[in-house]
Amino acid sequence: MSVIYIVLTVSVIVGVGFFIVFLMAVKSGQYDDSYTPSVRILFEDELVKEKSKQSIKSKTD
Template identity: 75%
Template sequence: MSVIYILLTVSVIVGVTFLIIFLLAVKSGQYDDSYTPSVRMLFEDEIIKVKKNKSTQTKTD
């Protein structure tokens, strides 16, 4: 039973360590995208087609 407590403690420590490393990487700008804005003007804009729904009115007696 004591092995479960040890494994649980170690896994929580490893999880918190990875969370701290991830937060430091995000804060330092590791995941900022610096490539896409430079090539964005090379792509054509998508043409958006607007569908107009004509409502038909029926007369019921």
């Protein structure tokens, strides 16, 4: 039973450690994306307009 307490304690410490490292990475700007916004305009997708019910009915009638 004491092994469970040791494993639980170690896993909580490791989890808190990874969380602290993650917060440090976010604060340092590691996950900021500075490349995609500059090239997003080059890959702009065309908007697909939905067909209205009248145009569908007129084509089938």
